[in-house]
Amino acid sequence: MTTPILIVGAGPTGLALAIGLEKHNVPFRIIEQNEAPGSTSRAIAIHARTLEFYRQFGLAEQLTEAGIVEDAIHIHKDKKEVGRIPLGDMGRGITPYPYLLSLAQDVHESILVEYLSSKGIEIEWQSSLESFEDKGDHVEAVIDSQGMRSASSFQYICGADGAHSTVRHQLELDFPGGTYSQMFFVADVENTRPFKGMSAGFQGSEFNLAVNIRTSGTVRLIGVIPPHLMDPDPPETFTPLIPHVESVLPVKVGTINWYSYYKVHHRVAESFKVGRAFILGDAAHIHSPAGGQGMNTGIRDAFNLAWITLSDGDNYSPLASVDWQLHVYGRLNAKIKALSDRSGLPLHHTPWTKAIKGSTIISP
Numbered sequence: 531m532t533t534p535i536l537i538v539g540a541g542p543t544g545l546a547l548a549i550g551l552e553k554h555n556v557p558f559r560i561i562e563q564n565e566a567p568g569s570t571s572r573a574i575a576i577h578a579r580t581l582e583f584y585r586q587f588g589l590a591e592q593l594t595e596a597g598i599v600e601d602a603i604h605i606h607k608d609k610k611e612v613g614r615i616p617l618g619d620m621g622r623g624i625t626p627y628p629y630l631l632s633l634a635q636d637v638h639e640s641i642l643v644e645y646l647s648s649k650g651i652e653i654e655w656q657s658s659l660e661s662f663e664d665k666g667d668h669v670e671a672v673i674d675s676q677g678m679r680s681a682s683s684f685q686y687i688c689g690a691d692g693a694h695s696t697v698r699h700q701l702e703l704d705f706p707g708g709t710y711s712q713m714f715f716v717a718d719v720e721n722t723r724p725f726k727g728m729s730a731g732f733q734g735s736e737f738n739l740a741v742n743i744r745t746s747g748t749v750r751l752i753g754v755i756p757p758h759l760m761d762p763d764p765p766e767t768f769t770p771l772i773p774h775v776e777s778v779l780p781v782k783v784g785t786i787n788w789y790s791y792y793k794v795h796h797r798v799a800e801s802f803k804v805g806r807a808f809i810l811g812d813a814a815h816i817h818s819p820a821g822g823q824g825m826n827t828g829i830r831d832a833f834n835l836a837w838i839t840l841s842d843g844d845n846y847s848p849l850a851s852v853d854w855q856l857h858v859y860g861r862l863n864a865k866i867k868a869l870s871d872r873s874g875l876p877l878h879h880t881p882w883t884k885a886i887k888g889s890t891i892i893s894p
C-alpha cells in the first residue's frame with residue numbers, strides 16, 4: 531500500500547502539517563534535507579490566530595510559556611514615545627491570546643519536533659527530495675536519504691520546502707512578485723536598557739522595530755538601512771548602524787549576537803496545487819517582514835490542509851478535488867503587498883504609519 535502523504539521540509543509549515551495529519555490519523559512521511567532542526571532565531575512573531583490553531587493540539591500554552599508575551603506596541607517618533615497600540619485591550623474577548631508572542635523560530639521548531647516525537651513520529655533528517663513524477667493515480671518520489679537513493683510511492687506530495695521549493699520548481703510554476711527597493715537589516719543584540727512591549731520607531735521616513743527575544747536582555751532589531759549608510763553597499767558589520775538605531779528606538783546596544791542585511795521579496799505562486807502535488811508556506815508565498823506574516827501564514831496553510839484531509843475518509847479523494855487555492859492563507863497578504871507596490875505605495879507609507887508620524891495615534 532502506498533503511504534498517503536509525503537511532506538517535504540520540516541520547517542514550521544511542514545512540522546505543522548505533520549502535527550495536523552497525526553491528529554487526524556492520516557499516515558505520512560516527513561523528510562528534511564538538514565540533519566537537525568534550525569538553530570537560528572529567524573521568525574520571532576507568533577500571532578493570536580496561529581496560537582488558536584495550536585490550541586487544538588495543546589501546544590498554545592507550552593509555546594506561550596517558552597516565549598515573551600508582548601501585549602502592547604509602543605510607538606516612538608525620534609525616540610520619544612508618541613503612542614501605544616494596546617494589543618491586550620484590543621484583543622480581549624476576541625481571542626484567548628490577545629498578544630503577540632515573541633519566540634525564536636529555533637525554539638518554536640524544537641517544541642513542534644518534541645511534540646511529534648511524543649506521538650511516535652520521527653522526522654527523516656538528511657533526506658532530501660530529488661524529484662517526483664505524478665503518475666495520475668499516485669506520485670513517485672526519488673529521495674536521497676543519507677546518500678542512499680530510492681523511489682517511493684505516495685498518494686500526494688506536499689511541498690513545505692521553503693522559498694526555493696523543489697516541488698514548486700518541478701511543477702514549473704511561476705512565482706511572480708517583486709523585490710522592495712529598500713535594503714533591510716536584522717540583528718539580535720544585547721540591550722542594556724530593557725524595555726517592555728514591542729517598540730516601533732519612526733524618524734523621517736525610516737521605520738525600525740525592536741522586540742524582546744529569548745530573554746529580556748536580548749532584542750531583535752529590524753529596519754530599513756538609511757540611504758546615508760549605504761556606500762553604495764550596506765555596512766558589513768552592525769557597528770555603523772548603532773547610532774542610527776539608538777536615535778530611533780529606546781535601546782542601548784551591547785554585544786551584537788548576529789547581524790545580516792537583505793532585500794525583501796513578495797511573491798505568490800501562480801497555483802498552489804497541480805495534480806497530486808500541493809505547495810504551502812514559503813514554497814507558495816513569501817512576504818515582507820513587516821507584520822511578521824511569513825511563518826504564521828505557512829502554519830495556517832498547514833493546519834488547513836490537514837483539516838481538509840480529515841474530511842477524506844480512507845482514500846483521501848476530497849484532497850484531490852478541493853480548491854486548495856481558496857485555503858492558502860498567505861495568498862491574499864502577499865497579493866496586497868504586491869498591489870501596494872504596483873500603486874507606488876512605499877512599504878512604510880501605510881495610513882496608520884502616516885498617522886503615527888503625525889502623532890495622531892493613541893496617546894501613550
Ligand SMILES: Cc1cc2nc3c(=O)[nH]c(=O)nc-3n(C[C@H](O)[C@H](O)[C@H](O)COP(=O)(O)OP(=O)(O)OC[C@H]3O[C@@H](n4cnc5c(N)ncnc54)[C@H](O)[C@@H]3O)c2cc1C
Nearest residue numbers: 539541542543563573574658659692811812822824825826
Ligand atoms: C531573519 C528572518 C526573520 C524573519 N522574521 C519573521 C517573523 O517575525 N514572522 C514571520 O512570520 N516570518 C518571519 N520570517 C520568515 C519565516 O522564517 C519563514 O516564513 C518561515 O521559516 C517559512 O516556513 P516554511 O516551513 O514554509 O519554510 P522554511 O522555514 O524555509 O522550511 C523549509 C524546509 O524545507 C527543507 N527543504 C528544502 N528543500 C528540501 C528538499 N528538496 N528535500 C527536503 N527538505 C527540503 C529546508 O531545509 C527547510 O528546513 C523571517 C525570516 C528570516 C530569514
